Amino acid sequence: MELDTFRNHFLDEENVNEVSSLLVSGQSLSLKNISGSLYALNAYAVIEKTEGFHLFILPDKESALYHYNDLENIIQNQRGTTLLFYPASFRRPYQIMEADATSVLQRTEVINSLDKQRKKVIIITYPEAIIEKVIDRSSLNKQCISLHKEEQIDLEFLNEMLIELQFEKVDYVYEPGQFAIRGGILDVYSFGHEYPFRVEFFGDDIESIREFDPENQLSIHTHQKIKIIPNINHNKIAIKRISFLDHLPKKMFIWGVELEVAETKMKKGFETANQVYEKIEDKSSLLLPIEMYLSPLDFNQKISQFVNIQSGNLSNQLRSIDFESLPQPSFNKNFEFLVEKLKQWKENDYIVFICAEQESQLNRLKHIFNELDQHELCSFVQLGIHEGFIDNKNKKVVFTDHQIFERYHRFSIKKTIKKAKESFTLKEVYNLNKGDFVVHIDHGIGEFSGLEKIDVQGKTQEAIRLLYKGGDILYVSIHSYIGSLNMLIKKVQPQY
Numbered sequence: 001m002e003l004d005t006f007r008n009h010f011l012d013e014e015n016v017n018e019v020s021s022l023l024v025s026g027q028s029l030s031l032k033n034i035s036g037s038l039y040a041l042n043a044y045a046v047i048e049k050t051e052g053f054h055l056f057i058l059p060d061k062e063s064a065l066y067h068y069n070d071l072e073n074i075i076q077n078q079r080g081t082t083l084l085f086y087p088a089s090f091r092r093p094y095q096i097m098e099a100d101a102t103s104v105l106q107r108t109e110v111i112n113s114l115d116k117q118r119k120k121v122i123i124i125t126y127p128e129a130i131i132e133k134v135i136d137r138s139s140l141n142k143q144c145i146s147l148h149k150e151e152q153i154d155l156e157f158l159n160e161m162l163i164e165l166q167f168e169k170v171d172y173v174y175e176p177g178q179f180a181i182r183g184g185i186l187d188v189y190s191f192g193h194e195y196p197f198r199v200e201f202f203g204d205d206i207e208s209i210r211e212f213d214p215e216n217q218l219s220i221h222t223h224q225k226i227k228i229i230p231n232i233n234h235n236k237i238a239i240k241r242i243s244f245l246d247h248l249p250k251k252m253f254i255w256g257v258e259l260e261v262a263e264t265k266m267k268k269g270f271e272t273a274n275q276v277y278e279k280i281e282d283k284s285s286l287l288l289p290i291e292m293y294l295s296p297l298d299f300n301q302k303i304s305q306f307v308n309i310q311s312g313n314l315s316n317q318l319r320s321i322d323f324e325s326l327p328q329p330s331f332n333k334n335f336e337f338l339v340e341k342l343k344q345w346k347e348n349d350y351i352v353f354i355c356a357e358q359e360s361q362l363n364r365l366k367h368i369f370n371e372l373d374q375h376e377l378c379s380f381v382q383l384g385i386h387e388g389f390i391d392n393k394n395k396k397v398v399f400t401d402h403q404i405f406e407r408y409h410r411f412s413i414k415k416t417i418k419k420a421k422e423s424f425t426l427k428e429v430y431n432l433n434k435g436d437f438v439v440h441i442d443h444g445i446g447e448f449s450g451l452e453k454i455d456v457q458g459k460t461q462e463a464i465r466l467l468y469k470g471g472d473i474l475y476v477s478i479h480s481y482i483g484s485l486n487m488l489i490k491k492v493q494p495q496y
Contacts, residue, residue, distance in 0.1 A: 001381050023046065028308040035326055058126050069412065086110045090132070133291070173188065187212075191230060197228070209225070261312075322393075351395065446467060
């Protein structure tokens with residue numbers, strides 16, 4: 001079955017229409033007995049009807065990533081829908097040096113999206129991310145550097161500004177918060193964009209601005225103007241900080257899963273921040289915990305200003321909608337038992353779907369059902385969702401293949417993982433010094449001779465230059481570096 005057809009089965013359900021109607025009228029509500037990935041499918045259907053901004057607060061990072069993954073796979077890059085993840089930037093309070101550049105970039109991307117007129121924006125987060133306060137909007141605008149094509153600006157002045165904003169000057173940029181100057185070229189990796197910018201100067205005039213991939217140095221987009229955004233979570237930059245919730249537009253719907261758990265975690269996080277602050281000897285450059293982190297009391301006051309859709313262990317007096325669903329049961333890999341249960345649901349007019357992320361997994365399931373001569377019992381959908389469910393109210397059964405086969409299912413945020421991996425390997429490249437010995441998987445040990453731009457099928461790419469005995473030279477594209485070239489743990493001695 002096509003994904004569009006599967007999604008359409010959830011768009012006009014009674015529950016979806018009721019939730020959508022209440023949200024549009026500005027009424028908060030609670031969802032009861034909503035099991036597994038029915039939560040994500042219901043959310044998708046409601047957002048299709050209500051549009052606007054939707055913030056999901058999950059109990060922890062893992063459940064937030066699973067929910068993000070569910071929605072990412074359900075939406076499948078549908079036009080008009082922006083899906084974002086809002087992570088914590090630090091593992092521990094006040095540990096600025098432990099901040100993850102990818103997480104800071106994601107946080108900045110989310111805050112930027114709130115200023116833009118978009119049809120549907122979905123933000124997924126969790127307590128440890130919400131508790132961190134961020135720079136207020138006016139201070140953020142003051143800290144940004146705006147550049148436009150044909151503008152006159154001194155490159156040395158830009159250099160000083162970037163250093164003042166805590167950007168790190170390096171030879172080559174590979175992660176947010178870095179910049180490099182070579183001749184009349186400025187490369188800068190802003191915290192507000194997925195890729196870095198390359199600004200080319202002719203004297204003091206900006207001749208061109210383009211976005212490029214640091215892995216292969218190829219251009220992605222050209223720009224007439226850009227905004228360079230620093231690390232908005234750096235305590236040496238922010239003068240005034242506000243809650244992330246204060247950045248939200250008034251018409252924001254907040255979906256809270258087990259908010260009691262979130263409040264408990266925020267309370268613990270706020271107490272930890274105070275304890276860490278008290279142990280720091282030099283507090284002269286630090287903001288107070290109340291200025292850096294959101295208190296549980298403030299959290300409750302702020303979310304009450306928005307329309308809430310709550311679920312989980314509820315003890316509130318909100319209007320409740322019962323979804324009458326159950327989690328996918330365990331079949332212990334017993335297909336005969338599974339088939340018997342599917343037959344029962346089929347006889348009771350239930351529609352049955354079995355979802356698998358990979359086509360090969362779907363084909364395996366189809367083969368098993370064909371072998372049992374039961375191929376008409378269900379429809380197969382290529383879709384990765386975390387947990388199956390039985391929707392008794394609408395007579396739908398949605399199972400996942402990994403639960404049937406009892407396989408562990410791991411979320412996979414492809415974009416984030418890819419960027420983190422690329423940053424790590426590029427960092428290795430740019431930390432090499434001329435004369436270092438490295439090993440190539442096919443050509444053996446060679447001497448690193450620097451980076452050089454070469455022409456590859458009419459396109460300029462940056463390459464690693466390796467020298468071999470006898471004067472042989474090998475060029476390895478940085479794009480090909482991942483998996484083909486690795487620096488030895490210790491430098492190889494010349495006699496080897």
